[in-house]
Amino acid sequence: MAPRHPLQRLTSPSRDVSLxxxxxxxxxFSYNFHFLTVWDTPIAQSYGWHMQFLTIIGLSASLIAFVLGxxxxxxxxxxLFQAKNAVxxxxxxxxxxxxVLYWGLRLIDPKLLMPDDFYLHIIPDMGFHLAPAILxxxxxxxxxxxxxxxxxxxxSISTILAFAYWFWVExxxxxxxxYPYxxxxxxxxxxxxxxxxFAAGLLTVSSSCLKWVYARVNGYEKAQREAHKPLKKPRPYTEQLKFLAMDIDDILRQVDPTSHSIPSETRxxxxxxxxxxxxxxxxELLEWPTDGLFERVNARIKSQIEKVEDMTGDMDPKTNFALIVIQTELERYKFLIDKHTLHYLSTEELRDRLSPTEAAYATRHQALLHxxxxxSFLASFPQQLQNLNDTAGNISMIDSPDLDTAVFVRMLRDKDVHGKGTDADTTLPAENGDVLILRWSSAKHMVDVGDAELV
Structure with a gap:
């Protein structure tokens, strides 16, 4: 049995609901045809039998489709499943x-559909003109x-069917x-x-509406992609399932450093x-990593710089491309390190977050700035006004980060998340992989202990 299409709601072919x-x-449908064999009308003795009626032609196609199914x-x-779908x-x-046409015209005037001496009981009437469409x-x-x-x-198919039926009626x-009608x-x-x-146009609209209903129930964008690229070779079902399952969790986990299946340099x-x-x-400034990450990266950068310097004098076209690749990779590492910005330097607690190199840089930078x-201008101020870290009068001159800034975090494990709001605080359950937006003051502890990460 072929695997079920990802957009198919229930399994078919199957020996339960589908059967x-x-x-x-x-x-x-068989009951309807049996009714026709015992229904004594002039139509039964005429050329074309009851197949003159569009209703019976549609009923025949419906019976064929369901027998194949x-x-x-x-x-x-x-x-056989594909044959059923084609019919x-x-x-x-x-x-x-x-x-639509039958019940619409019946409301307007039943005589437009049947002569005065014709009578159709409500049960076969529903069987002919409603049940097939529903099923x-x-x-x-x-x-x-x-x-x-x-x-x-x-x-194209609707136009051919409409005018083929007109030819048959004539x-x-x-x-x-x-005429039958x-x-x-x-x-x-x-x-x-x-x-x-008009009937051909209505048949086209009917098909488009059915495709729209299918898409609304089973997945609009995915169904739309199937419908507008019918000539494109379809993906294997396993690949389709992987594609449909891909979401932001998969994208974020592509750079998960905890995986041991990739080289240490890549991690x-x-x-x-x-x-x-x-x-x-x-x-605000985060903790300096203590696992030797930056030391390892700096060592690799130093090695790459030495290799670039050794290769610079070699203008052999065969090695030029390799040099460009190494230089590009080197600039990428340097770019990432340069973006590890020092936010401020003010307290011992924050100093502990810095590496020795950063602490020395921050100290020199602060001294030069002072x-x-x-x-430039502070020397002309009174002595008590020359400090840049004055906190007199409960007013601090030190720029502090806004801890209520909104941040995005991805949960790394299931946990109840407590968030501070303007009017009230809220606690919501969050699962591993959920991406949330909340205040940094609420997210900081989760990030520090490894329950979540910033994205």
Whole structure:
């Protein structure tokens, strides 16, 4: 048995729901044909029998589709399943059009559809003009893959069917001297052309509406992709399932440094990338990594620089490309490290977050900045106003990060997340892989202990 299409709601062919629906349809359609054999009307003795009626033509296509579907269910045959779907592409929109036209005209004037001496009981009436449309629509939405026929294909088939039926009706008229529907007697040839053209358009609209309903129930964008690229070779079902399952979790995990199936150099680059993202996203300075990451990266950069210097004098075109690759990789590492920005330097607690190199740089930078301000304008101020870290009067001159800045975090394990709001605080359950937006003051502890990461 072929694997189920990713957009197909229920398994088919199968020996449970699918087989049950097809058996119900076969029983209903067979009862309708049995009714025709015992219904004593002039139509039964005329040329074309009851097949003059569009209703019976549609019923025949419906019966064929459901017989193929039932056989596919019993035999678990993908070939019969495809054959059923091919017939249903024609039968389903046709039955929907038959139901819409019949009940619409019946509300206007029943005499447009049947002569005065015809009477059809409500049960066979529903069996002919409502049940097929409902059963075929259920089969499409629940048990079928999305239709891949294009809008132009639908329009072409609808036009051919409409005018083929007109030719059949005129052929029967030439033998019988009357039309199956009294409505045709009231129309001129031009009006009948307009009527059948309208019917072709209605059949096209019916097919498009059924595709839209299928897409709304089973996945709009994915169904749309199937419908608009019918000639493109489809992916294997395993690849389709992987593609449909891909979401932001997979994208973020592509740079997961905890995986041991990748080289250590690649893990270091991924860890460096994640630290850079976290540093850029957090409103305050984060802890300096103590696992030797930057020392290892710096050692590799030094090695690459030495290799570039050795290769610079070699202008052999065969090695020029390798030099460009190494230089590009080197600049990428340097770019990431340069973006590890020092936010501020003010307290011992924050100093502990810095590496020795960063601490020395920050100290020198602060001293140079203070001397520059002194020589520019601070020297003319009173002594008590020359400090840049004055906190007199409960007003601090030190710029502090806004800890209520909104940040995005991805959960690394299941946990209840507590968030501070403007009006009230809220606690919500979060699962591994969820991406949340909340205040940094609420997210900081989770990031520090490894329950979440900044993205």
């Amino acid at each position: 049950l629906l097809h058996i119900i349809g076969i029983a209903s 039932a056989l596919a269910d019993v035999m678990l045959s993908p070939t 249903a592409v024609l039968a389903t929109p046709l039955e929907v059009v038959i139901s 075929l629509s259920l089969d499409l939405v629940l048990l079928s893959p999305p239709w891949t026929i294009s809008a132009y294909g639908i329009m 052929l029967c008229f030439s033998h019988n001297g009357w 009294p409505l045709f007697e009231l129309l001129s040839t031009t009006q009948r052309v307009i009527l059948f053209t 270091d680059l991924q860890a460096l990338t994640r630290l850079w993202i976290a540093e850029r996203s957090a409103p 001397n520059h301000y002194l020589s």
